[in-house]
Amino acid sequence: MKVKTKNLIENIVHGIFLVLGLVTVASVLMITVYLIVSGIPAIKEIGLPNFLLGKKWASTAAEPSYGILPFILTSVYGTAGAIVLGVPVGFMAAVYLAKMANKRVRTVVVEAVSLLAGIPSVVYGLVGMMVLVPGIRKVFNVPDGASLLAAIIVLAIMILPSIIKVSMTSLEAVPREYEDASLALGATPTETYFRVSVPAAKSGIAAAVVLGVGRAIGEAMAVMMVSGNAPNMPELFQSVRFLTTAVASEMSYSSGLQRQALFSIALVLFLFIMLINATLNFLLKRDKSNG
Amino acid sequence: MDNKNVKAKRRAYGIVMHGLSGLCAALTAALVLFLIAYVLIKGIPNISWEFLSTKPSYLTDSVGILPDILNTLYIVLGTLVWVLPLGVGAAIYLTEYASNHRIVGAIEYAAETLSGIPSIIYGLVGMLFFCNFLGFQTSLQAGAMTLVIMNLPTVMRTTQESLKTVPQSLREGAFGLGAGKWRVIRTVVFPGCVDGIITGCILAVGRILGESAALLFTAGFAHNIYNIFVDGLSGAGATLTVALYVYAKEQGDFEIAFAIAAILMALTVIINLVATLVGKYYQKRRSI
Numbered sequence: 001m002k003v004k005t006k007n008l009i010e011n012i013v014h015g016i017f018l019v020l021g022l023v024t025v026a027s028v029l030m031i032t033v034y035l036i037v038s039g040i041p042a043i044k045e046i047g048l049p050n051f052l053l054g055k056k057w058a059s060t061a062a063e064p065s066y067g068i069l070p071f072i073l074t075s076v077y078g079t080a081g082a083i084v085l086g087v088p089v090g091f092m093a094a095v096y097l098a099k100m101a102n103k104r105v106r107t108v109v110v111e112a113v114s115l116l117a118g119i120p121s122v123v124y125g126l127v128g129m130m131v132l133v134p135g136i137r138k139v140f141n142v143p144d145g146a147s148l149l150a151a152i153i154v155l156a157i158m159i160l161p162s163i164i165k166v167s168m169t170s171l172e173a174v175p176r177e178y179e180d181a182s183l184a185l186g187a188t189p190t191e192t193y194f195r196v197s198v199p200a201a202k203s204g205i206a207a208a209v210v211l212g213v214g215r216a217i218g219e220a221m222a223v224m225m226v227s228g229n230a231p232n233m234p235e236l237f238q239s240v241r242f243l244t245t246a247v248a249s250e251m252s253y254s255s256g257l258q259r260q261a262l263f264s265i266a267l268v269l270f271l272f273i274m275l276i277n278a279t280l281n282f283l284l285k286r287d288k289s290n291g
Numbered sequence: 292m293d294n295k296n297v298k299a300k301r302r303a304y305g306i307v308m309h310g311l312s313g314l315c316a317a318l319t320a321a322l323v324l325f326l327i328a329y330v331l332i333k334g335i336p337n338i339s340w341e342f343l344s345t346k347p348s349y350l351t352d353s354v355g356i357l358p359d360i361l362n363t364l365y366i367v368l369g370t371l372v373w374v375l376p377l378g379v380g381a382a383i384y385l386t387e388y389a390s391n392h393r394i395v396g397a398i399e400y401a402a403e404t405l406s407g408i409p410s411i412i413y414g415l416v417g418m419l420f421f422c423n424f425l426g427f428q429t430s431l432q433a434g435a436m437t438l439v440i441m442n443l444p445t446v447m448r449t450t451q452e453s454l455k456t457v458p459q460s461l462r463e464g465a466f467g468l469g470a471g472k473w474r475v476i477r478t479v480v481f482p483g484c485v486d487g488i489i490t491g492c493i494l495a496v497g498r499i500l501g502e503s504a505a506l507l508f509t510a511g512f513a514h515n516i517y518n519i520f521v522d523g524l525s526g527a528g529a530t531l532t533v534a535l536y537v538y539a540k541e542q543g544d545f546e547i548a549f550a551i552a553a554i555l556m557a558l559t560v561i562i563n564l565v566a567t568l569v570g571k572y573y574q575k576r577r578s579i
Binding site: 124126191274 | 301304305308309311312313314315316318319320322323324326327329330333376377380381383384385387388389394397398400401402403404405407408409410411412413414415416418419420440443444447471472473476497500501502503504507508532533535536539540545548549552555556559560562563566567
């Protein structure tokens with residue numbers, strides 16, 4: 001009898017933990033289902049080619065048109081720009097911190113990098129609004145500084161911590177023997193770091209870049225505050241709207257087909273993110289199996 | 292001659308690459324320093340006791356952020372209450388119970404996916420599911436539930452990491468003495484993962500403080516004062532970050548925005564410091 005009740009309790013507890021574990025799976029399923037179910041109707045009504053490749057977004061016009069090509073291109077260009085600016089700086093900083101810096105410098109800078117990751121995105125947006133936007137207006141002599149360029153700079157700064165942290169982890173995991181062998185063959189330390197350690201850590205560094213892409217493409221608030229928010233085709237000094245900000249800026253007053261179209265934009269963004277996640281998983285797995 | 296050339300080239304390569312990477316690290320550090328200094332210098336002069344302890348009033352034309360502070364606190368509490376049991380439970384299931392590879396794979400893949408989803412999508416789905424489908428309306432509760440899903444992977448991962456450091460021999464010892472699995476988890480495993488739970492908690496609080504896109508459509512941006520014991524979490528309200536956004540972008544009131552930014556910045560610094568200290572404390576204790 002006693003053993004039976006004990007077994008019963010064990011089984012119940014096991015069941016409870018299983019349910020708790022499956023909450024994550026259920027959440028992902030819920031998000032996916034909701035996005036697909038609420039995103040499909042508008043695409044059906046507008047037509048997939050018109051929706052994805054239409055160049056004009058005028059959701060509140062008398063004859064509304066729902067083309068999101070400007071948003072897609074802006075997101076792609078903005079992310080690419082942030083990667084071009086952020087990755088070299090982040091990568092070099094990671095090499096310095098992982099391999100060259102002395103312990104004290106390293107501790108301080110790593111702490112600073114974590115701080116950078118913790119700063120709320122609206123604070124980035126605020127500083128961007130007050131420093132970058134007027135700065136761009138003055139330096140490039142354009143009528144309004146709220147532009148793709150401002151968004152790119154803010155995003156580049158925001159992805160720095162992800163890039164530095166993940167690259168550092170991967171660089172630190174490079175076996176000491178590789179570096180010792182290179183040094184013993186007469187290479188200088190700097191040559192060793194860049195020509196032996198970096199190639200050995202390349203999957204991890206690639207993963208860092210992909211993670212940065214994911215962060216940049218998903219950022220909404222900071223970008224909303226500095227990019228001007230007009231649905232133009234992307235140009236460096238144009239006021240532009242990203243996929244994320246397209247959803248955020250019209251959601252509060254939208255209705256009907258316009259609202260459904262916003263859900264469809266979120267679905268497109270979600271598909272981008274899933275693609276990036278799959279790439280990231282692939283790279284991280286490869287990094288693990290290499291090491 | 293040729294040899295000399297190569298030597299010079301190598302030296303130049305060393306100096307340039309070393310210099311560049313040092314410069315990039317310095318640039319990053321300088322950026323952080325600038326951000327903190329700029330926000331604090333612009334923000335602190337606008338903070339006063341009245342600013343912190345009143346609510347916005349059209350009568351006296353004054354702005355106070357007490358409601359936003361309280362709402363932030365409520366949302367943090369409302370999120371932690373749910374996310375801790377869920378995240379810790381999931382981690383315990385994964386490390387202690389799970390034997391089926393497929394289920395483990397599914398849970399881990401789901402957690403990875405969740406941590407990659409942008410917050411604006413959380414906000415949207417939270418609005419559809421919690422506000423509309425479950426009928427919470429735009430409320431602090433709906434915002435907190437959205438953040439629960441968002442922070443689940445964080446708490447789960449930190450707990451999992453610390454569970455891995457509980458020595459297998461302790462578990463085996465307890466099993467050997469005749470304890471059942473649940474008892475082993477309660478008495479041996481759980482105390483061993485407290486540091487992971489605390490770290491997860493701190494990280495989650497940091498993320499909740501900084502979150503805005505997920506809360507805009509779920510918790511709304513009202514500036515009302517609620518009493519958590521009377522109203523619960525059923526009212527709509529802005530957290531500090533959402534309030535910052537509204538003041539800066541919609542109302543163009545930059546003095547207030549910077550004051551809130553300064554408070555947020557200070558909180559970020561404090562949270563980071565606490566996280567580092569807690570990490571160090573437990574590392575030391577473990578090595579003894």
